[in-house]
Amino acid sequence: MIPMENFLLLSAVLFAIGFYGVLARRSAILILISVELMLAGVAINFVTFATYLDSQAFSGAIFALFVITVAAAEVGLALGIVLRIFRERQTANVDEVDTLKW
Amino acid sequence: MRDILGHSLNFQYELLLPEIIIAITATLVVGADAFRNELRLGRRILPWLSVIGLVAALVVSLLWIDTQRNFARLITIDNYTTFFRVLFTATAIVVIVGSHEYVERHIGHIGEFYALILLSTVGAIYMAAARDLLTAYVAIEVLSFSLYVAVSLARNDPRSGEAALKYTLLGGVASAMLLYGLSLLYGVAGSTQYTEISGALAAGTGGMTLPLILGLVLIVAGLGFKASAVPFHMYTPDAYEGAPLPITAYISATSKAAVLALFLRWFSGPLLPALPDWQWMVALIAVLTMGLGNLVALQQRNIKRLLAYSSIGQVGYMLMAITTVSVVSASALLLHIGGYLVTNLAVFMAVIAFYNRTGTEEISGFRGLAQTNPYLALVITAGMFSLGGMPLLAGFLTKFILFTAAADGGFLWLATFAVIMSTVSLYYYLQVIKQMYLYQPDGDARRWRLSPTGYLTTAVLLAGTVVLGVYATPLYTLADRATRVLFV
Numbered sequence: 001m002i003p004m005e006n007f008l009l010l011s012a013v014l015f016a017i018g019f020y021g022v023l024a025r026r027s028a029i030l031i032l033i034s035v036e037l038m039l040a041g042v043a044i045n046f047v048t049f050a051t052y053l054d055s056q057a058f059s060g061a062i063f064a065l066f067v068i069t070v071a072a073a074e075v076g077l078a079l080g081i082v083l084r085i086f087r088e089r090q091t092a093n094v095d096e097v098d099t100l101k102w
Numbered sequence: 103m104r105d106i107l108g109h110s111l112n113f114q115y116e117l118l119l120p121e122i123i124i125a126i127t128a129t130l131v132v133g134a135d136a137f138r139n140e141l142r143l144g145r146r147i148l149p150w151l152s153v154i155g156l157v158a159a160l161v162v163s164l165l166w167i168d169t170q171r172n173f174a175r176l177i178t179i180d181n182y183t184t185f186f187r188v189l190f191t192a193t194a195i196v197v198i199v200g201s202h203e204y205v206e207r208h209i210g211h212i213g214e215f216y217a218l219i220l221l222s223t224v225g226a227i228y229m230a231a232a233r234d235l236l237t238a239y240v241a242i243e244v245l246s247f248s249l250y251v252a253v254s255l256a257r258n259d260p261r262s263g264e265a266a267l268k269y270t271l272l273g274g275v276a277s278a279m280l281l282y283g284l285s286l287l288y289g290v291a292g293s294t295q296y297t298e299i300s301g302a303l304a305a306g307t308g309g310m311t312l313p314l315i316l317g318l319v320l321i322v323a324g325l326g327f328k329a330s331a332v333p334f335h336m337y338t339p340d341a342y343e344g345a346p347l348p349i350t351a352y353i354s355a356t357s358k359a360a361v362l363a364l365f366l367r368w369f370s371g372p373l374l375p376a377l378p379d380w381q382w383m384v385a386l387i388a389v390l391t392m393g394l395g396n397l398v399a400l401q402q403r404n405i406k407r408l409l410a411y412s413s414i415g416q417v418g419y420m421l422m423a424i425t426t427v428s429v430v431s432a433s434a435l436l437l438h439i440g441g442y443l444v445t446n447l448a449v450f451m452a453v454i455a456f457y458n459r460t461g462t463e464e465i466s467g468f469r470g471l472a473q474t475n476p477y478l479a480l481v482i483t484a485g486m487f488s489l490g491g492m493p494l495l496a497g498f499l500t501k502f503i504l505f506t507a508a509a510d511g512g513f514l515w516l517a518t519f520a521v522i523m524s525t526v527s528l529y530y531y532l533q534v535i536k537q538m539y540l541y542q543p544d545g546d547a548r549r550w551r552l553s554p555t556g557y558l559t560t561a562v563l564l565a566g567t568v569v570l571g572v573y574a575t576p577l578y579t580l581a582d583r584a585t586r587v588l589f590v
Contacts, residue, residue, distance in 0.1 A: 015282055022275050031271050038278035045285035049292075057107050059294045060285070063236050067281060070243050074277075077247055078270045081254055084263045094271070097264050100340040 007048040015041030028082045028092045032075060039071045111174045117166070118173060120159035120187055121224045127155025128220035135213020145212070149202045152216045156191045156198070156223070163187035170587065175295065178233045185436065185584035186230035186363050193355050193443055194223045200451040200559035201348035203458050209346055210257035218255075219352060222248035226360035230367060235284050235294040238364060242280075242328065245360055246273050249353055253345040265344020272327070272337045280324025286317030291372075299372035311379075318373070318380045322387065325368075329361040329417050332390040342410035347457055350406055351450035354413045359439045362420050366435060370427050370588045377427070385425045385516060392418030392523045399530045404463050405453055408530060409446075412489060415527055416442055419520055423504055426511025429582075429589050434500075434507040436581035441488075441500035441570050448563035449485035452478050455556040465534055470543025475550055479538045481560045486531035488567050491524045496570035503578070 014037055021034025043064040050060030086092050103111045115122070131148050134141070163184055172178045198219060209215050225244030232238035250273060254266030288294055290310045291302035303314075327334035342350045373380060395414030402408040420442075423435035456478060460467060472479040488495035491502075501524060509517040552560070570577060 011285075015278075018278070019275075022271075028267060028271065032274070035271070035274040035278055038275070039281065042278060042281040042285050045282065046288065049285065049289040053289060053292050057105075057293070059236070060288055063239075063285075063288070063294060066236060066240060070240070073247065074243075074270075074274055077250060078267075078274065081250070081263065081266045081270055084254065085267050088260050088263055094267070097267060099261055099264055100268075100343055 004048060004052045007044060011041040011044035011048065013041075014038070014044065026093050026095050028078075028085070028094055028097075031094065032078050032082075036071060036075065039067055043067050105175070109175060112172075113174055114171070115173075117171060117179045118177070120163040120191070121227060123155055123159045123162065124191070124220050124224050127152060127159075128217040128224075130155075131220065132213050132217045135211075135217075145206060146202070148212055148216050149198050149205075152198050152220055153195055155220065156195045160188055160191040160195075163191070168583075172233060176234045176237045177228065177231045179231065180587040181584045182363075182367070182587050183227070183231040185580060186359070187227050189359065189440065189443065190223050190226045190230075190356055193352070193359075193447065194219055196447050196451070196559055196563065197348050197352045197355070199555055200447075201351075201454055202555065203553055204346070204348055204454050207458070208257055208259075209255050211255055215252065215255055215346075215348075218248040218252040222252070222352075223356065226356050226363075229360045230363035232364075232367070233296045235288065235296075235299075238368075239281065239284065242364070243277065245357060246277070246328070249349070249357060252349045252352075253341055255349070256344070256346040259344070261344035262346070263344075265341045268337050269341040276324050276327035276334065279320045279327075283317045283320030283322075283324060286313045287321065290314045290317065296367075296372040300375055303373070303375035314376060315379055318376065319383065321368075321373075322380060322383045325361060325365055326387050329358060329365070329421075330414055331387045331417055331421060332394040332414065333387075335391070335395070335414050338414060339407045339410040342413075343404060343406045343463075347406070347450070347454050350409070351447060351454070354409065354450070355443050355447055358413060358417060358420075359443060362417070362424075362435065362439060365421075365424050366427075366432055366585075367588065369424050370432060370585075374427065381425055384421055385513065388418050388421035388425055388516065389519060390418075391415070391421060392520055396523045396527045396530075399527065402530070403465055405465050405468075405534070406463055408465065408534070409449065409453075412527065412530070413446065415523065416446075416489070418523070419501065419504060422508045422513070422516050422520055425516065426508050426513050428507075428511055429585055431504075431507035431511055432585035432588060433578065433581040434504045436584055437574065437578050438500040438504045440577050440581065441496035441567075441574070444563055444566040444570060445485050445488040445496050448481060448560060448567055449489065451556070451559045451563060452481040452485065455552050455560065456482075458553075458556075459550055465537060467544075468534060468537040469541040470547065471538040473549075474543050474547060475552070477557075478552065478560070481564050482538065483535050484564055484567055486534055488571065490528040490531040492528075494568070494571045496567045496574070499571055499574050503574075 018034045018037030046060040046064040222245045225241045228241035250270045256262035291299040330338040399411030423431040488497035491497045505517045
């Protein structure tokens with residue numbers, strides 16, 4: 001059997017790449033994709049723990065299903081808001097969306 | 103019915119009746135809005151319908167006082183849940199009644215506005231009621247998603263979409279961090295049930311301290327974001343300024359209180375055995391939140407941003423009660439949340455009434471309000487003094503009990519810092535009061551009156567602020583009964 005650490009490492013790397021993307025990317029769409037990467041890491045973590053440590057109740061796998069569903073809803077919602085911003089300002093770059101300050 | 107591990111599950115849907123009523127009302131509101139022309143409904147039908155649904159839910163939720171039951175091991179119905187059910191439905195009623203004129207003038211999608219307030223109330227209640235991490239997570243997202251959209255509802259205001267974008271993107275990152283923390287907690291404890299997590303953590307984590315601490319850091323960061331605690335507060339002033347005023351009022355009341363309710367449920371229950379691991383984190387963000395929130399508020403020119411930073415400061419005081427978690431500080435926290443909600447809504451309802459008349463959000467726009475509308479000036483003054491903690495008003499008494507509980511819990515330095523920051527906060531509250539009383543009005547100096555609903559909401563909340571300031575025993579008793587069930 002593959003050791004659990006491998007999966008945990010994969011999920012940690014995915015989460016870290018996603019977090020880096022959130023900090024480094026300036027396009028709202030790319031930031032959204034990065035958030036999705038972070039959530040993918042979370043889902044892998046949940047499934048791993050469910051398989052290795054909680055093989056009876058398996059509640060982590062159910063949690064992962066919810067994470068995936070809610071993430072899909074979140075993308076739909078966020079894209080709607082990005083679309084509105086784009087219609088108003090012809091840009092989805094978060095650095096140019098800066099009317100509100102301090 | 104039994105689950106796979108042999109626990110008996112009861113699916114008594116009547117336990118969820120208040121939320122079912124609210125959710126059905128939300129659907130009806132959207133439907134009524136969509137077919138308004140065909141059904142020949144007046145515009146006022148939507149707020150009426152929402153308020154009727156909320157009142158029904160509030161009355162029904164009183165059925166379960168002093169019960170201790172759960173729904174399918176996912177949701178607890180106890181005094182703590184009932185306390186927050188009443189608090190959140192009452193808040194939603196106040197916001198809807200106090201803001202219907204504003205909504206008619208400045209909101210593009212009226213049906214969605216009311217429906218989102220109703221749905222987010224459901225999310226807020228389940229944040230306080232959950233007894234499984236999964237339920238808690240879904241409840242957080244129900245509240246957050248409703249608010250992301252609600253923030254963007256202002257018509258003809260580009261700030262609204264921008265605020266919603268910032269709120270949504272940062273909210274998504276915070277949710278991901280919280281979830282990663284929850285997955286680590288699940289890995290350490292082996293279950294998502296509160297009771298079993300607390301049992302597993304109490305039995306010792308078997309050398310898994312590093313994942314536990316990392317998980318706790320991420321959980322505190324994620325929740326800290328949702329509560330807009332420093333250093334995760336960056337989005338708060340923007341979201342507050344860009345959102346329509348009633349939504350700003352609603353976020354500063356329900357969303358804050360719901361996150362604090364969840365904080366208390368987690369940190370007094372499943373996470374209590376790990377107290378030494380998280381106490382310093384919460385104390386740290388409490389200090390930062392109190393300090394930065396109050397200091398940055400000093401230089402604000404816009405009333406929404408001022409109230410945003412003021413609410414950040416208030417969250418700092420509330421986090422102090424989480425740090426010293428005990429029956430005393432928990433009931434002090436619930437009392438303070440109650441007092442803060444009443445006071446803060448009084449200020450916001452007055453500001454909404456003011457905005458309906460003048461259309462300005464600048465603090466300098468309040469010049470001479472004592473001449474043009476002395477009653478409104480009085481409400482804002484009482485609310486500001488109460489937020490700043492002046493005696494004889496709600497804010498003083500609830501803060502006094504909160505700070506005393508923190509000092510008794512062994513965090514005297516934290517309580518001292520809170521007292522100092524509370525004094526600093528008086529300065530910026532007084533700035534607003536100074537504008538109203540010491541200056542002549544710019545331009546139009548005629549007297550004006552509020553609408554009947556404006557009078558109604560502000561008068562009720564003003565009365566609440568004063569009554570809580572002199573006689574808070576009933577609310578304290580309720581808070582005490584609500585928190586006893588957490589520590590058994």
